[in-house]
Amino acid sequence: MTYTTETGTAGKTDRTGFWGRLSTFGPYVALTDILLSSPRRQFWFLLAIPILWVFITHLGPILQMLNVSLLSSYPPSPNKVSVYTLENYRKFWSDSIFITPFIRTLVFSSVLTLTTLIIMYPVAYFLARHVRRDRQILFLMLLLIPFWVGEVVRIFAMMILLGNNGALNILLQWLGLTERPIPFMYTGFSLSAGIIYLTALYMLMPLYSALEKIPASYSEAAADLGAGPWTRFRRITLPLSLEGIASGCTLVFLISTGMYATPVLLGGPSTTLFSEVIAGFFHVAGDQWPVGAAFSCIMLLTALALSGGFNKLMGFLAGRVSK
Template structure:
């Protein structure tokens, strides 16, 4: 019996992977062998692009804004070299005219976040617990359709809805509830409705994700033990969805504190938010840009501190529930 000297054809399992083909023969074989010598180096190479992206598009602008806030003037001129100072931060604390819109923004964002949670939680609960799994994605896509268009388009849609000749006023007059149009526009109501409409998705997705993960067996066991609907919600649904509540509230609060186009188009003189004050410094001469940057840093740091404290509180409550 003779043995064949021919090599059997290699199957899919014998074919080299991506890293193996990359480190094969060629002019760069030695370099790739060094770079890809271990899984840790492979992971580091894959991590380079997203890290650079985050540094350039997220962290970089924030650092530049902090740098501008510390300059005496910006942009620098040939005969006007800027120096570093803290006087722009002191202007916020010494001039009381800026405190009112700052506090209004924090209070307004907090109340708006709670309102959005109350409105969206039943929607997320219905979608996660009462819609068949094979239809959940379809309903979710229907809810996401309005968010496929830009923010400005959605704001103008809200203006058309709430205007004196808008759909809401026409419906109220047709039902005989009012004789003349109600001035919804340029009030706290129109501003609140616009921001809730813009931020609803950021509350819906975390809540839906958290509620959808709750095992149905927990509700069945609680019902067998005699727990009613309210007891099951209070003892099971709400505690196990705290992570979604925390994520959704954090996103909505941060967006509400920094939103600009919505208060400009839907708000009025009595609803001026701090983002409009910040933008005002960038709409005038360049020597006011450091003041606007300083105010932006103050709002950013305050919002991050508040959301950090809120997240820690919710994490503590969620930890107690799991215990």
């Protein structure tokens, strides 16, 4: 058998495929020669659009919000001159109807984050450690499916559970624990139940993936060296899952502070959260937008600062434990 470098006689009827026609198409080749001729050009060709996208669409709206928060009036109208001012921020301190929901939001979100962590840690640990690998997906699915359903639908389901004629009240009355229905709805209780219902997955997933990564042999090695269950947890498992705790808490905290439909539907007058206050400025006409923008900026900065600080703290703890 002989090896030839002849590629056969290509007749006139021999058609070239799409990619062949493209890669030998003069204008295309000329264009790619200009755009992609060097690694440097390829780099800019590849990166130019992502850079523009993240600066314009990801950062842009936040900067616009910041800008509007400093204006005396917005949207622009012909009979008002808009000037830069800090008045909108000053307004925040002026009235407890603003500060109280703000503090409430922070406290509420923090407490719920902690509660979610305490509930979800054993769940994640159970899934990662005590469920057989091939069945973990099934067990996870049971938790995942409800989270694919939208916020509003889940709030509605919560309303059915907690209403005066809801399943929970019927159950309690049937058990004889109460005679009249307990008003769960429009209270801190219904709001908390709803928020946990909506955010738990964001705690579970980081915890689960952190715990799943820790080889069981670590704990076994520690046991072999004489460490009891509590010591093993405190010295091995907990430190190694700090990263998961940090990201889970950050996510849940940030999501809770930004919830709107949930407090509107499940909360009551005594549980007004800051997001409702902010939204209020956008419902009414006129130049309330700058105030709403200013309040949003305050909320955003506080939330990011708190979660940033929390992450720093966790990083510090993780660093200290590893020493």
